[in-house]
Amino acid sequence: MQEILNKTYKRIKSDLGKGKVADYIPELAKVNPKQFAMSLVTIHGEEYNVGCFDKRFSIQSISKVIVLAMAMEIVKEKLWQRVGREPSGSAFNSLVQLESEDGKPRNPFINAGAIVTTDVVVESCLDPYKLILDFVRKNSKSYDVNFDKAVVKSEALYAQRNTALAYFMQSFGNLNSNVKKVLDVYFHHCSLAMSTLELSRLFLFLANKGINPLTDTKVMNPRYVKRINAIMMTCGLYDSAGDFAYRVGLPAKSGVGGGIVSILPGEFVLSVWSPSLNHSGNSYIGTKALEQFSRLSGKSIF
């Protein structure tokens, strides 16, 4: 495994920096684009790394998997009355689909859908910030993981589109808590700063039928685990889920911070980070690295 990671790194090295760093908020725009990290953690606890695997970055949309997992444990299958699970065919922050489908987001991985899952978490408790931090810290076994306050602030300043989405869903009766509060929690979890190693540890329960093998605790119902993987497969990579399935063949979720988490059920979690993005908003090098890894290792779900 370590050898395959090393080989993968070699193959993508010369391309480092290609693509374009996200620039919609200053905090992301100023990241050095040439960084790279990859961490594979098996369900038996073996860990393999290359690059700056302990450097934290903004996980952004990868946090949508966290709130989806939390929301499913809270309201179970009732979640699907408020959010769909089909690929969207449109941009991650589009309002078009919402309008023609009466305020029900197409899936939990577009912004509108993650605002709904965040609303579920907000409704369920007094302190959603703490609930989310506890979940992340416990499962990654990194007790100092935190929100990046500078990123939160930055997000809030460029929040009009997400604010529009939230009010729009509220106009259809699909947002229960206060709009400002839900958006604040949403901006917080998007701004979580974590390393690839921490991400791979955190999501081990998705490769291991709901049980985190590091802490030996049941994180969620195994039935729901299968379902989250299915949604990652069909909706995890914005509007290039099909292309990613074709090239990589693993359920995965990306973020505009340049991170991608992928799962091979029954085997491992493989996280990668490199900040420059392709035109679909996924890490340019990260996607390439996962494709190389899949080719070199023969590992995929297909």
Place this chain on the structure above:
Amino acid sequence: MQEILNKTYKRIKSDLGKGKVADYIPELAKVNPKQFAMSLVTIHGEEYNVGCFDKRFSIQSISKVIVLAMAMEIVKEKLWQRVGREPSGSAFNSLVQLESEDGKPRNPFINAGAIVTTDVVVESCLDPYKLILDFVRKNSKSYDVNFDKAVVKSEALYAQRNTALAYFMQSFGNLNSNVKKVLDVYFHHCSLAMSTLELSRLFLFLANKGINPLTDTKVMNPRYVKRINAIMMTCGLYDSAGDFAYRVGLPAKSGVGGGIVSILPGEFVLSVWSPSLNHSGNSYIGTKALEQFSRLSGKSIF
């Protein structure tokens, strides 16, 4: 395995006939909706069946997997210059997406996409009818599989929408052969009549890295096999690919004749047939049976 199939059958039995048989052509409308068959064939050649597994039915859109496999072997990765591989988010015969994306169909499993893959096959040889029949007969080891001429005729009478799609793509320069000829070949392969057992045998190469274990011949490059499975996963069930992945978790392709073929890579092909459809145009009972099977056996790619 046989026991699981039997149990599955028991669970869906009382629902037989629910849903609505396809009625856009008379030949499909007059089929008895209460029929059911399920056939699992492993890559080691073991065969398990329930129901009328040797009764032939109209495979309809399942034939799109056949022409996709043939087209990929003919033009390799160049195929993706003419057809995409993303979920469409629209109906299987929609023209909307085609217009906004300059005549390039979203994927090879919507009608427009399958007209393009058919065009590739038509361009490649003198007798596409024979080429397709040979492919199907050899791989299913059923040498009397044939086109159902009554269905071909019926399709041709209700062909305006597909004719519109074809001329529309031609207006964008994405159809090379004669429109009438391509459509005639298209209607022929859609009208192939096969049983669930024959379908499971035919598609074994997709579960076995490109090799048909029954004939011990290489059908296609293993790399392309992985890719076809990926496209089945994200685009195989019309506009409910996400829901199917969520409930069943296997790459699959359905047809409005009521058939569904699903693949567990490295293990088996599982085909099911029951004519009544749900609102997405997939077999109502077939989808339920696959969901039950997946639950009872624990078999899925996630």
Place this chain on the structure above:
Amino acid sequence: MQEILNKTYKRIKSDLGKGKVADYIPELAKVNPKQFAMSLVTIHGEEYNVGCFDKRFSIQSISKVIVLAMAMEIVKEKLWQRVGREPSGSAFNSLVQLESEDGKPRNPFINAGAIVTTDVVVESCLDPYKLILDFVRKNSKSYDVNFDKAVVKSEALYAQRNTALAYFMQSFGNLNSNVKKVLDVYFHHCSLAMSTLELSRLFLFLANKGINPLTDTKVMNPRYVKRINAIMMTCGLYDSAGDFAYRVGLPAKSGVGGGIVSILPGEFVLSVWSPSLNHSGNSYIGTKALEQFSRLSGKSIF
């Protein structure tokens, strides 16, 4: 003229109450649907009325003509950098078009467009409320016309969709003032309470090359008058502008309060009110009455 108005009233009398009163806010829902009024005022100051022509009602979207006229006088042709002047083909509060056209509303008579013209008025002065009231009072010669505070409050409670529109445009840089402030002014002018007679007097400048003949003052540049009439013709009746042009043939603007103002350039302003709406959101009886009037009098621009 009086005779034609009387005849028109006779013809529509038996249909009074048909259609459906707007119910998105309680203040509109509780209006008696069987009311009717029609007022024709010529550019020479002659006035003809039928029905309850001095009863005030909520003018709603008719106020969009007022803010358009004010905005054109403020920024002249520069207005068209921020808002288009083509029919929208979509519902009056749609976000779809906004998204595909980068936050520029299709015309000043859909909600998004009127939020932009309101923004122009808000930017231009310290007290937009007073500026609007002064404009209306002076030109209608009714110095006690006012905002209906109950309606303002009601609008604000059901404001999510308009709030979404405003934030969405702000995300494209097409809203300069504070979102809350612009929306508050917008809700105020929509809630103006006026009678048909007052409306006909108010808009005389649109029939008289920019000059209000009652006060003998120049309200606006005659060139802009022609242009506002053109926009009323093509965009004034939500998504049934074409049908209204076909049946009535006068530039007009309707409101969900049941009012419609129509202009015959060089001759008169004809306002009508009856609260029940057709499926396009225009007064059911009002449209019928204008159609009858046009037929009986032979008056239309075509």
Place this chain on the structure above:
Amino acid sequence: MQEILNKTYKRIKSDLGKGKVADYIPELAKVNPKQFAMSLVTIHGEEYNVGCFDKRFSIQSISKVIVLAMAMEIVKEKLWQRVGREPSGSAFNSLVQLESEDGKPRNPFINAGAIVTTDVVVESCLDPYKLILDFVRKNSKSYDVNFDKAVVKSEALYAQRNTALAYFMQSFGNLNSNVKKVLDVYFHHCSLAMSTLELSRLFLFLANKGINPLTDTKVMNPRYVKRINAIMMTCGLYDSAGDFAYRVGLPAKSGVGGGIVSILPGEFVLSVWSPSLNHSGNSYIGTKALEQFSRLSGKSIF
């Protein structure tokens, strides 16, 4: 009047050739872009011309007014069961709207709508070619007006999009005659070659309550005349009807051959021709000339 035409010509002279000649068929692409003609004919028979007013050009979509007038006389108001009368908000050959509105074209001036009106004419008689030619020749008093066979041939070679539209409508049951026949008649009337003077004479009945003053015969019901003018006003200039109403303020219909016919009801028909087009597909110079004319003469319906 003559003086105003002369002045108009002076003002646009230096811009002659700006814009881009239609190039979708070779017959149009090879026209000299610097040509210009303008003909005003009053309902009293006075004629004023500038430029090459007796040179014939391809009237293209202007023929849609001819078949609309003929279709309305044949099926009266029943026409509106098969075609709408609202602005489309999309390109003239779009399929999108057709799909979402079940095969009913938005109005008779987009291609799909004109294929329906052509179908009405084809259904009504044995020789639609003769019927159309007779109508045009009699009303323009030019008995040698004819189809340009080279253009017909050219159109037929680049017909895929219109063929797609026709089959698509047929799939919704909105085309009664044979697709090939309807398209052939459609291509013929689009290829009529006429001069601006002939066009102004031909359409006099639209300015004169249905009566052609030159021949003193009733061409159509005056009620329908008003209605055709209304449709020209809201839908006559492709997707810039609003802009044209704003700038010119006359009901009009344009063609990609560079011609525009405009009507001032009760006064005159004003036709203009200059082959180069703006980005909306309307004559660049023609639109400018009409705008100048309207400004200089103060003539408009508003």
